Amino acid sequence: MGQLQYYSDLIIKVANDRDRAAFAELFDHFGPRLKGYLMQQGSDANVAEEIAQDVMVTLWRKADLFDPAKSSASTWLFRIARNRRIDRLRRQKTATLDPEDPSLQPAPPVDVANEMDARLRDERVRRALESLPEEQREVVRQAFFVGLSHSEIAEQTGLPLGTVKSRIRLAFGRLRQTIEADDAVDVD
Structure with a gap:
């Protein structure tokens, strides 16, 4: 979600x-x-x-x-x-x-094209996150959705700080690959 x-x-x-x-x-x-x-x-x-x-x-x-x-x-x-x-x-x-x-000033009118692009991008990111291994998805969730620092994640999970950082780095690499692959498919 x-x-x-x-x-x-x-x-x-x-x-x-x-x-x-x-x-x-x-x-x-x-x-x-x-x-x-x-x-x-x-x-x-x-x-x-x-x-x-x-x-x-x-x-x-x-x-x-x-x-x-x-x-x-x-x-x-x-x-x-x-x-x-x-x-x-x-x-x-x-x-x-x-x-x-x-x-x-009144809010500018909603740009339907930008709104649609944002929704498609959100859906792509959501699918990419779901494709991550659970241990990577969890540290990304804690860092970017809960707002915990890397140290706080390490403390809560009992993982070494280096492991937390590695999992986040690996997750970003996989997310980038998945999203770029989606972009390539959309262009075709």
């Missing part, structure tokens, strides 16, 4: 079952990312934290409004964060809004 689908499924669990474990996982993953995004957009750390928490409360309360056919979990949550930031700026009497501020 792809990461995008995984987080969408978690939101659906929150919507349908009020699944606290799913919500906790979403909070742990998206909370810091939303805060970082908001700080990049000009919010100070405290305001970014408040807005990020507000977004996660909105997720809990309105998860049933999420439609995975219309957007990914991250797109949905970051759009809510963007809108909350704009609303907050508008409420501040002393804040002057710059109409040219990129965060106030």
Whole structure:
């Protein structure tokens, strides 16, 4: 299962079952990312934290409004964060809004060709990951989907650090070969 689908499924669990474990996982993953995004957009750390928490409360309360056919979990949550930031700026009497501020501009229309390319690329990567041996797939999952460092993976699995690095390097080599082979087939 792809990461995008995984987080969408978690939101659906929150919507349908009020699944606290799913919500906790979403909070742990998206909370810091939303805060970082908001700080990049000009919010100070405290305001970014408040807005990020507000977004996660909105997720809990309105998860049933999420439609995975219309957007990914991250797109949905970051759009809510963007809108909350704009609303907050508008409420501040002393804040002057710059109409040219990129965060106030509507999102560009979705490029259907790019969206289709991205979906095909995601599917290729998903198939390539599934073709890896289990021990390589697991270290790649921990490094890139869970976000663990190589040292943390070694600690959790009991493997030597060099073995973890070797497995990741071997996995990337196999992924590259598989994806390049898929690209060659698509060109033919």
